Amino acid sequence: MNIKKLLPILLLLLSFNFYGQHENMKEKKEQIKALKISFLTAELDLTTYEAEKFWPIYNLFDDKQFELRHQKMKSFMRRMNDGSLDQITEKEAKSFLVQIEETEEELFYLRKKFGQNLKGIFSSVKILKLKKAEEDFNRKLLQQYRNKGHKK
Incomplete structure (x- = not known):
């Protein structure tokens, strides 16, 4: 090495x-x-050219990914960690599941767009x-x- x-x-x-x-x-x-x-x-x-093109795209992606994972899931995680999950209603549980699914879908599309953006900078x-x-x-x-x- x-x-x-x-x-x-x-x-x-x-x-x-x-x-x-x-x-x-x-x-x-x-x-x-x-x-x-x-x-x-x-x-x-990374070459200088690659770094100049890559880091702005990566930082934007990383910040958005962090926001999706942590900010949107805050209420769900709070509920998971405070021990009240056993008292959750079916309606609340369905709502949280929808929220989780939507967030996972957003993360998938964010990752996909990031990959497409990288193709203009990097080889596969x-x-x-x-x-x-x-x-x-x-x-x-x-x-x-x-x-x-x-x-x-």
Whole structure:
């Protein structure tokens, strides 16, 4: 593995001390985003041209995906986590299911449009590498979180 790929991975692994209790969620999200940018840039070996075209599209996609997953599902997740799911009415349950299905459908179309936009920038091989790099990053992030939990 060359140094160009090793450096972001080391940065990723060493930078997870930001899980301190004094930082707020927005700061954590920004730090994760910075690590992700570094990781994806290295994994995809982006040219200057590709980076200029890719990052605005990716950031817009990522922000919209976050909004769909977290903002639209807030009321449902609150209900799931407060223990009142056993007391939910059938009508409320149907409404939540419709909301979940609509959100999943929006996510599907968002991902599809994102893929179409990428075809103007990247080869199909690089699009597949992006998908793998995103999964690898998420897996490493989750592993770091799990390791942090075991140290307590």
